[in-house]
Amino acid sequence: MALLVPFEYEFFRNGFIAAVLVGALCGFIGVYVVLRRMSYIGHGLSHALFGGAVLSYVVNINFFIGAGLWSLIAAYLIHRISHRRWVGADAAIGVVTTSSFALGVAIVSTYRTFTRNIEAALFGNILGITAVDLWIVTAISLVVFVALLIMRRQLLFLTFDPEVASAYGIATGRTNLLFVLLLAITVLASTQILGVTLVAAAMVIPPVIGRYLTKRFQTLLIISPLIGMLCSAVGMYLSFYLDISSAATIVLTAAALFILLESTMILRGRRSKPAPLL
Amino acid sequence: MVDAHDHRPGDQAGSLHPPGVEEHPSAEFTGVPLIELCEVGANYGDTPALQDVSLKVWPGQFMAIVGPNGGGKTTLLRTILKMIPVTRGEILMRGEKLRKSSLERIGYVPQLETIDWNFPITVEEVISMGFFNNNRWFRGAGPEEKVKLQDVMTRLNLTGLGSRHIRELSGGQQQAVFLGRALLGDPQLILLDEPTSGLDIRSRDDVIHFLHEINHSGVAIVITAHDLNWVAAHLPWAVCLNRRMIAQGRPHQVFNAAVLRDTYSGEMVVFHHDGMVMIGERPHAPHT
Structure with missing residues (x-):
C-alpha cells in the first residue's frame, strides 16, 4: 500500500x-x-x-518546562492587564507578547550558537519529534481536552452570553483565567510541531471552516477538531511527497479547504441565501 | 380621537409617593416581599447610578421600571442579580440577605441587543443553558430534563423550532427563547431588561402574552421599559426611576405630568380616555 509507505519511517x-x-x-x-x-x-x-523557548535553550533546561512556565506567566499577565479598563485588551496583549518576543530576538542576537533550535521554535520541527516529545504532547492534549469538556457549560455561557454568566453563578474571572492558561499550554504543545508563526492558524482556520458547515454549537465542537485532524493528516502526506515544510503544508491545506468552502458559499449565495451545510 | 375634556395636562391626581414610601400594590400581596431593596445605592464605574432606592417586589407581582437612559433601570436589575455591588443599603430576598445561592431562583433575560446573533447556536441549545444551575458539569440532559425542555418550548410556542438558528426567528420568538432559558430554572422572579426594545407591534404583543401567562402561574416579573404607553396598557404596576425612586403605583395613577417631569426632566402630555392613559411628547415648536 503506497499510502502506508511514509509510516515505515519512525x-x-x-x-x-x-x-x-x-x-x-x-x-x-x-x-x-x-x-x-x-x-x-x-x-x-x-x-x-x-522568549521562553530561547531562554530555555540558553540556560539549557527542557523546552516544555522553560517555555511552559514562560507562557503561563505571559498568559496570566495578559489576563490581568486585559481586565484594566484604561487599556484595551489588544494593546495589553501587544505589550506583553511583543516584549517577550523581543527578548527572545535579543538573546538570539547575543548567543548565535543555537540557530537550528530557534528555527524549530519559529517554524516548527515536526519531523524532529521524539518519543518523549510525543508523550508530552499527548499528556498536554489529554489535560486540555478533559478540562475543556468539564468546563464546557461554563465556557458556553461565558462565550455566548458573558453578561448573564455571572448571574448564573459562574466565576467569570477564574474561568477566564483557567481558559487562558489552557490556551497557553495548548500553544506550548503545538509550537514544537507548527512553530510560533503558524500555531494561531491551526486554532483559527478549523473552527472558521466549521462555521460554514453547522449552525449548532455542539456540532461545531465535534467537527472543528475533526477538520484540524484531517488537515494535519493530509498536510503531513503532502509534505512527505512534495518535500515541503510540514507545518506550512498543514496550514496551507486548511487554508485551501477554507477557500474551497468560501468559493462554494459565494457561488451558492448568488442563487440563494447561503446556509450551513449540516 | 381623544376628547378635549379627557386631556388633563399637569394632572396631579395620581399617587405620587415620596421616595422610599410605598403603597401596597394590592391586597392580594401579603406576607414577606420576595425582594426588598432597602435604601440601596450603587455606582456604575465612578458614577452614582442608584441613590437610596427602596422597593419591594411581591411574589406574583408584575411591574415595570421606567425612566430615562442612564436613569439606573438596568443597574437596578443588575444589583438584584449581584452583578453590580451595592455601595449602600441592602437587598433582601424573602426577608433574608440576598446571597449568590438565592440567585438560582431568579431568572434574567438580557437586552436582545447584547446577543451575538451570528453565534452558531440553535434555539434548543440556548434554552438548555437554563439547566445550568441543575447540571453545571459534564452530564448530558436526562429524560426528565428533555421533557421539561419540550414543555417550556410548547408553552412558548417554540415547538418544532428547536433546531433553528436563533437568527432565523422573529423578534417575539427570539425573546421567547431567552424567556424559556430563564423558565427552566423554575424561577420565583424573572427580570427582563427592555424585552420590547426593537420589536414590532406584533412581536410586542407576543411578548406580553407570554409574560402574562408566566405571571399568572405565580412567577413575579420585573421589566425595564421605555414605552410608557405599552406599560400603561399592559402592566398593573409601574416604578418611575431616575437614579432615585420618583414614584410608583398603578400606571394610570403615576403617569401624570408632574411625575413624568420629575422622571424625565421634560414636559409630556398625558391623556386619559375611556379608562386608558396615553402619554405624548410635547412638540418643541408649534405646527405650521
Whole structure:
C-alpha cells in the first residue's frame, strides 16, 4: 500500500501522530478562541512563548518546562492587564507578547550558537519529534481536552452570553483565567510541531471552516477538531511527497479547504441565501 | 380621537409617593416581599447610578421600571442579580440577605441587543443553558430534563423550532427563547431588561402574552421599559426611576405630568380616555 509507505519511517510516524493530536487540540480550543474573538491572544501567546523557548535553550533546561512556565506567566499577565479598563485588551496583549518576543530576538542576537533550535521554535520541527516529545504532547492534549469538556457549560455561557454568566453563578474571572492558561499550554504543545508563526492558524482556520458547515454549537465542537485532524493528516502526506515544510503544508491545506468552502458559499449565495451545510 | 375634556395636562391626581414610601400594590400581596431593596445605592464605574432606592417586589407581582437612559433601570436589575455591588443599603430576598445561592431562583433575560446573533447556536441549545444551575458539569440532559425542555418550548410556542438558528426567528420568538432559558430554572422572579426594545407591534404583543401567562402561574416579573404607553396598557404596576425612586403605583395613577417631569426632566402630555392613559411628547415648536 503506497499510502502506508511514509509510516515505515519512525520520524514520520511520530510526526504524524503529534500533528493529528495537535490538529484536534487546536481545532477544539479554537472554537472558543474564535467565538470569544481571542484569535489575537492565541497569536500573541505563541509569540510570547518564543522568549521562553530561547531562554530555555540558553540556560539549557527542557523546552516544555522553560517555555511552559514562560507562557503561563505571559498568559496570566495578559489576563490581568486585559481586565484594566484604561487599556484595551489588544494593546495589553501587544505589550506583553511583543516584549517577550523581543527578548527572545535579543538573546538570539547575543548567543548565535543555537540557530537550528530557534528555527524549530519559529517554524516548527515536526519531523524532529521524539518519543518523549510525543508523550508530552499527548499528556498536554489529554489535560486540555478533559478540562475543556468539564468546563464546557461554563465556557458556553461565558462565550455566548458573558453578561448573564455571572448571574448564573459562574466565576467569570477564574474561568477566564483557567481558559487562558489552557490556551497557553495548548500553544506550548503545538509550537514544537507548527512553530510560533503558524500555531494561531491551526486554532483559527478549523473552527472558521466549521462555521460554514453547522449552525449548532455542539456540532461545531465535534467537527472543528475533526477538520484540524484531517488537515494535519493530509498536510503531513503532502509534505512527505512534495518535500515541503510540514507545518506550512498543514496550514496551507486548511487554508485551501477554507477557500474551497468560501468559493462554494459565494457561488451558492448568488442563487440563494447561503446556509450551513449540516 | 381623544376628547378635549379627557386631556388633563399637569394632572396631579395620581399617587405620587415620596421616595422610599410605598403603597401596597394590592391586597392580594401579603406576607414577606420576595425582594426588598432597602435604601440601596450603587455606582456604575465612578458614577452614582442608584441613590437610596427602596422597593419591594411581591411574589406574583408584575411591574415595570421606567425612566430615562442612564436613569439606573438596568443597574437596578443588575444589583438584584449581584452583578453590580451595592455601595449602600441592602437587598433582601424573602426577608433574608440576598446571597449568590438565592440567585438560582431568579431568572434574567438580557437586552436582545447584547446577543451575538451570528453565534452558531440553535434555539434548543440556548434554552438548555437554563439547566445550568441543575447540571453545571459534564452530564448530558436526562429524560426528565428533555421533557421539561419540550414543555417550556410548547408553552412558548417554540415547538418544532428547536433546531433553528436563533437568527432565523422573529423578534417575539427570539425573546421567547431567552424567556424559556430563564423558565427552566423554575424561577420565583424573572427580570427582563427592555424585552420590547426593537420589536414590532406584533412581536410586542407576543411578548406580553407570554409574560402574562408566566405571571399568572405565580412567577413575579420585573421589566425595564421605555414605552410608557405599552406599560400603561399592559402592566398593573409601574416604578418611575431616575437614579432615585420618583414614584410608583398603578400606571394610570403615576403617569401624570408632574411625575413624568420629575422622571424625565421634560414636559409630556398625558391623556386619559375611556379608562386608558396615553402619554405624548410635547412638540418643541408649534405646527405650521
